[in-house]
Amino acid sequence: MRTAERTLARDVGALGVAVAAVGASFGAIAVAAGLPAWAVVTMSVLVFAGGSQFMAVGLITVGNPFAAIFAGLLLNARHLPFGLAIADAIGQGWWRKLVGSHLLVDESVAFAMARPAGPSRQRAYWSTGVTLFVAWQIGTVLGILLGGSVGDTDALGLDAAFPAGMIALLLPSLRDRDTRHVALSGALVAVLATPFLPAGLPVLLALSGLLLAWRR
Amino acid sequence: MLMAVILALAVGTYGFRLAGVVLRDRLDLPEPLRRLLPMAAAALLAALAGTAALTDSGAFAGVARPAGVAVGAILAWLKAPFIVVVVAAATTAALLRLLGIP
Numbered sequence: 001m002r003t004a005e006r007t008l009a010r011d012v013g014a015l016g017v018a019v020a021a022v023g024a025s026f027g028a029i030a031v032a033a034g035l036p037a038w039a040v041v042t043m044s045v046l047v048f049a050g051g052s053q054f055m056a057v058g059l060i061t062v063g064n065p066f067a068a069i070f071a072g073l074l075l076n077a078r079h080l081p082f083g084l085a086i087a088d089a090i091g092q093g094w095w096r097k098l099v100g101s102h103l104l105v106d107e108s109v110a111f112a113m114a115r116p117a118g119p120s121r122q123r124a125y126w127s128t129g130v131t132l133f134v135a136w137q138i139g140t141v142l143g144i145l146l147g148g149s150v151g152d153t154d155a156l157g158l159d160a161a162f163p164a165g166m167i168a169l170l171l172p173s174l175r176d177r178d179t180r181h182v183a184l185s186g187a188l189v190a191v192l193a194t195p196f197l198p199a200g201l202p203v204l205l206a207l208s209g210l211l212l213a214w215r216r
Numbered sequence: 217m218l219m220a221v222i223l224a225l226a227v228g229t230y231g232f233r234l235a236g237v238v239l240r241d242r243l244d245l246p247e248p249l250r251r252l253l254p255m256a257a258a259a260l261l262a263a264l265a266g267t268a269a270l271t272d273s274g275a276f277a278g279v280a281r282p283a284g285v286a287v288g289a290i291l292a293w294l295k296a297p298f299i300v301v302v303v304a305a306a307t308t309a310a311l312l313r314l315l316g317i318p
Contacts, residue, residue: 011298018302039218046226056225065221069228076229078260083236085257090237101233110261113254157309159268160281164288164305166265168298173258186259187266194271206263210252 004120008111012128015107016135018161019050021153023139026053028150030143033061037144044140048102048133052076055199075200081207082109088117089125103129110169182209278318284309 023044030040035057047053052072059068083104089112090100103126112125143150153159174180186209193202245253269285271277288305296304 007297014299014302018306035218039222042219043222043226046222047229049229052225052229056221060218060221065217068221069224072225073228073232076232078264079229079232080236080239081253081256081260083233083238084240085236085253087237087240097234097237101237102230104233104237106261106264109257113257113261154281155310155313157280157284157306157311157313159272159277160284160288160309161302161306163265163269163285164292165298165302166261166268167285167289168292168301170258170261170265171292173254179255179258182255183258183262187262190263191266191270194267195274199274202267203260203263206259207256209259210256213252213255 005123008124008127012111012131015128015165016131018158019107019132020135020139020142021156021158022050023136024143024146024150025139025153026050026057027140027143027145028147029054030057031147033057035060040144041137041140044137047072048136049076049079049105050136051199071198071200074198077200078203079104082106085109086112086125089121091122100126100129103133105129105132106166107132110166114169114172178213181212185209185212280309280312280317283312 026044027040030043030053031037043053043056047056049072052075055075056068056072059065059071083101086104086109090096090104108125108129111128112121115121115124170183174183186206189208190202190206193205197205240253265285269277269282272281284305284307287308288301291304292298292301
């Protein structure tokens with residue numbers, strides 16, 4: 001294996017362990033909330049979007065199924081612009097598109113964007129997507145089986161690991177001046193809007209940063 | 217009912233994912249717009265990182281998490297390997313919490 005691929009395997013592997021731990025916490029919380037195990041597994045396989053799954057379980061538990069759907073979809077709407085941006089990383093052909101789309105998560109996008117377009121970007125996208133999908137399912141099942149004995153992932157600092165990893169993957173793109181202005185102003189808008197808007201919307205508002213690049 | 221909620225969320229989420237991927241081929245985007253797509257992804261990722269680092273359920277995330285992310289970000293800036301960034305961020309946040317800092 002070339003060095004770049006070995007590094008990719010190691011980085012994605014580390015992320016996989018973290019994702020499995022969060023998956024375990026999801027599985028444990030979902031069964032503790034009273035969801036049957038089959039429903040929890042079905043959700044992890046078919047939805048495969050952690051944030052919206054936690055949110056949906058919370059809203060289902062308080063008896064608000066429509067809010068669970070609506071809030072979850074609002075949180076996941078960002079996948080559409082992500083898909084537009086990284087379609088080339090998925091590759092050509094219907095099967096690739098149909099399967100590859102389901103593997104689209106924040107981290108597979110971030111790993112793909114950190115690579116130059118071409119085979120290297122495709123490898124990054126698919127290896128991240130497949131690894132995290134498998135890790136999420138293993139984690140979910142472990143969480144269901146272990147239940148309350150799954151610790152709080154915040155105690156492990158995983159809530160700090162994910163944004164830090166995202167920043168590390170994003171830094172190379174920020175060398176480009178326009179991209180830097182767009183990304184940083186977008187992030188600022190999102191953070192400032194977060195206390196006032198439902199989850200998902202602030203992140204979408206970050207697209208307003210594009211206005212800075214549009215003028216030119 | 218539960219199954220219907222899960223399916224609706226799954227179908228909608230997959231719809232968003234597939235729509236973006238398929239539209240990219242179908243739409244004949246002019247060059248200036250195509251140039252914006254990677255920037256859009258960068259803005260969304262930066263927003264995810266920023267909101268996840270600083271906020272929790274719409275309120276301020278406390279001290280431990282932003283501090284951990286800051287340590288990670290500095291290491292990333294110094295070109296430390298990805299795995300070092302991630303582990304250092306998690307360790308910093310975990311240690312601060314162990315010391316009773318939220």
